[in-house]
Amino acid sequence: MLKIVLLGTGNLATHLFKAFSETKTVNVVQVFGRNSAGLTFFEEKVDTTDDPGKLQKADIYVCAVSDDAIELVAQYPPQEDSIVVHCSGAVGLSALPKEIKRGVFYPLQSFTKGSQVDFSQVPVCVEAEKQEVLDILLALGNSISETCIPIDSDQRKALHLAAVFANNFTNHLLHRASVICEEYNLPFSLLKPLIGETINKLDSLSPLEAQTGPARRGDKDTQQEHMKLISDMQGREIYRILSQAIGDTYGN
Amino acid sequence: MLKIVLLGTGNLATHLFKAFSETKTVNVVQVFGRNSAGLTFFEEKVDTTDDPGKLQKADIYVCAVSDDAIELVAQYPPQEDSIVVHCSGAVGLSALPKEIKRGVFYPLQSFTKGSQVDFSQVPVCVEAEKQEVLDILLALGNSISETCIPIDSDQRKALHLAAVFANNFTNHLLHRASVICEEYNLPFSLLKPLIGETINKLDSLSPLEAQTGPARRGDKDTQQEHMKLISDMQGREIYRILSQAIGDTYGN
Numbered sequence: 001m002l003k004i005v006l007l008g009t010g011n012l013a014t015h016l017f018k019a020f021s022e023t024k025t026v027n028v029v030q031v032f033g034r035n036s037a038g039l040t041f042f043e044e045k046v047d048t049t050d051d052p053g054k055l056q057k058a059d060i061y062v063c064a065v066s067d068d069a070i071e072l073v074a075q076y077p078p079q080e081d082s083i084v085v086h087c088s089g090a091v092g093l094s095a096l097p098k099e100i101k102r103g104v105f106y107p108l109q110s111f112t113k114g115s116q117v118d119f120s121q122v123p124v125c126v127e128a129e130k131q132e133v134l135d136i137l138l139a140l141g142n143s144i145s146e147t148c149i150p151i152d153s154d155q156r157k158a159l160h161l162a163a164v165f166a167n168n169f170t171n172h173l174l175h176r177a178s179v180i181c182e183e184y185n186l187p188f189s190l191l192k193p194l195i196g197e198t199i200n201k202l203d204s205l206s207p208l209e210a211q212t213g214p215a216r217r218g219d220k221d222t223q224q225e226h227m228k229l230i231s232d233m234q235g236r237e238i239y240r241i242l243s244q245a246i247g248d249t250y251g252n
Numbered sequence: 253m254l255k256i257v258l259l260g261t262g263n264l265a266t267h268l269f270k271a272f273s274e275t276k277t278v279n280v281v282q283v284f285g286r287n288s289a290g291l292t293f294f295e296e297k298v299d300t301t302d303d304p305g306k307l308q309k310a311d312i313y314v315c316a317v318s319d320d321a322i323e324l325v326a327q328y329p330p331q332e333d334s335i336v337v338h339c340s341g342a343v344g345l346s347a348l349p350k351e352i353k354r355g356v357f358y359p360l361q362s363f364t365k366g367s368q369v370d371f372s373q374v375p376v377c378v379e380a381e382k383q384e385v386l387d388i389l390l391a392l393g394n395s396i397s398e399t400c401i402p403i404d405s406d407q408r409k410a411l412h413l414a415a416v417f418a419n420n421f422t423n424h425l426l427h428r429a430s431v432i433c434e435e436y437n438l439p440f441s442l443l444k445p446l447i448g449e450t451i452n453k454l455d456s457l458s459p460l461e462a463q464t465g466p467a468r469r470g471d472k473d474t475q476q477e478h479m480k481l482i483s484d485m486q487g488r489e490i491y492r493i494l495s496q497a498i499g500d501t502y503g504n
Contacts, residue, residue, distance in 0.1 A: 066469075067471065067473075067474065068471075090466070090474045090477060090478075108442055108443070108445070108446055109445060109446055109449060110446060110449060110450070110464045110465075111464075112453060112457065112461075112462055112464060115449070115452070115453045115456055115457060115462070117449065121445045121448075122445055123442045123445065125442075147442070149442075151438070154436065155436045155437070155438055157477065157481060158432055158433070158435065158436035158438065158481060159432075159433070159436070159438055159442065159443075160474075160478075161432055161478045161481050161482070162428075162429040162430075162432040162433050162438075162443060163429070163443060163446055164465055164466065164467075164478065164491075165425045165426070165428050165429040165432070165491075166425065166426055166429035166443045166446060166447050166450070167446050167447065167449075167450050167464070167465065168463070168464060168465030168466075168467060168468065168494075168498065169425050169490075169491075169494045169498075170422040170425050170426070170447075170450055171450055171459050171462055171463055171464075172459070172463065172494055172497060172498050172501070173417045173418065173421050173422050173425070174417070174418055174422070174450075174454070174459040175458075175459035175460050175463065175501070176414075176417050177414040177415070177417040177418035177459075178414075178458065178459055178460070180410055180413055180414040180417070181410070181411070181414050183410065184406065184407045184410035184411070185407070186403070186407055186410065186411055186414075188458075190360055190375045190377075190399070190401075190411065191360070191411075191414060191415060191418045192454060193360070193361060193373045193374055193375060194360055194361055194362060194415055194418060194419050195418050195419065195422070195451055195454070196373075196451060197361060197362060197367070197369065197419075198362070198418070198419050198422055198423055198426075199447055199448060199451050200367070201364060201367045202426070202444060202447070204367055205364065205367060206427075206430065206440075207423050207424070207426040207427035207429075207430055208427050208430070209364075210364055210367070210423055211420070211423050211424065211427065212362045212363075212364060212419070212420060212423075213362075213416055213419070213420030214342070214416065214420075215416075215420060215424075216420065217318075219319065219320075221319075222319065222342045222412075225342060225409065226342075226412075226413045226416065229409060229410060229413050230413070234493075234496075234497050234500065237493055238421075238493060238494065238497060239416075239417075239421075241486075241489055241490060241493060242420075242421045242424055242490065244486075245424060245486050245490060246420065246421075246424050248486065249424070249427070
């Protein structure tokens with residue numbers, strides 16, 4: 001049984017707590033939160049503390065906090081034989097104290113309040129300097145996910161960047177689509193099957209193969225009509241550069 | 253029973269043919285194709301012709317051809333009491349002859365070879381000048397889809413634009429994510445659960461609420477790190493403008 005202390009009380013910490021609680025190989029013995037309000041959710045389920053001096057002994061301390069809090073929070077665990085990991089895609093191993101067994105436990109998913117996530121389908125990417133630490137992190141990842149792989153820091157940062165394109169940026173484009181629908185009194189739900197199909201296609205086609213639309217066809221007339229319809233300059237700029245990028249990709 | 257002649261042999265015509273063939277209220281009596289090679293798929297299933305002079309009599313002629321071929325192909329049906337529709341999101345009613353019963357039958361989906369589509373889930377947007385024509389187009393749409401609604405030309409063009417953001421542009425961003433994965437020897441499949449979650453969230457949250465990531469948080473350090481990782485200027489420009497747009501949306 002791996003004994004875990006979770007440091008953090010946000011979306012990721014909450015999702016990790018639920019996922020670990022359902023395993024038979026991991027025991028979350030304590031949740032630490034810097035402000036006691038965040039601990040409310042956990043109080044009836046596990047030992048909690050907001051005092052860094054009262055952290056329990058554990059095999060792994062999991063810092064599930066925002067990127068800029070990692071360096072601070074990682075100082076709290078007693079510097080003995082334990083492993084300390086952070087969960088960020090963008091932060092280096094060096095944010096953790098050099099003299100400890102340190103590592104990264106990066107679940108590749110976007111965790112939002114109010115949206116349930118099936119952790120078994122969330123890839124977990126792990127990193128460590130020592131093989132013994134890596135083996136334990138792989139076991140930890142495999143306890144909650146069907147996909148747990150070791151990647152190095154450069155790969156992790158690239159994956160985080162790719163995730164920004166695949167999730168954050170696509171979500172913003174969906175927001176812009178919803179604004180256009182609103183402007184013309186159309187229900188955004190009309191677009192949902194199309195959005196679903198954008199994703200379903202990836203089972204049989206690469207995004208390079210799946211591309212359709214006026215920019216792919218080099219249809220300048222439609223692109224000009226669209227530009228006239230877009231009501232804000234930023235929207236037109238986004239339309240222009242993405243159409244250009246698609247055109248360039250296919251040699252139009 | 254509505255008698256239909258399909259003009260066109262591409263992805264949309266093929267998907268429409270399959271969908272209409274499964275109904276009990278619509279009978280596709282003929283498929284017309286400008287080049288006979290395109291007709292091969294249909295030959296054993298229905299009467300086909302590549303001669304505009306040999307079009308059968310029908311209630312509705314459905315021009316399922318590329319935008320720039322609509323005006324030409326719409327001249328072919330005998331100008332009697334029949335309805336002639338095109339299927340484009342971007343082309344006006346005026347591309348069809350003025351003196352006929354004309355309309356638009358716009359299925360809001362991206363049809364790609366090699367990807368199956370459940371037509372019952374594809375919203376069909378219809379438009380016509382006369383109520384009697386609109387009623388028939390609504391019946392035609394309802395025969396294959398759970399969602400068939402009348403919209404006007406301005407709404408249709410706006411919906412087409414929104415679809416470009418929601419489908420074409422998001423697909424290109426997925427392509428860029430896949431290229432980053434390739435550069436760092438990472439399987440693109442790692443990102444698929446994250447991409448799926450981007451869509452799943454829309455069941456409970458608006459895209460405005462669902463936004464996450466460094467641009468949403470105003471995390472400039474991570475954005476700078478990402479910019480260094482992007483290997484092409486166009487990629488950096490896309491990253492910059494979309495991050496800026498997200499930041500502006502949330503007042504960062």
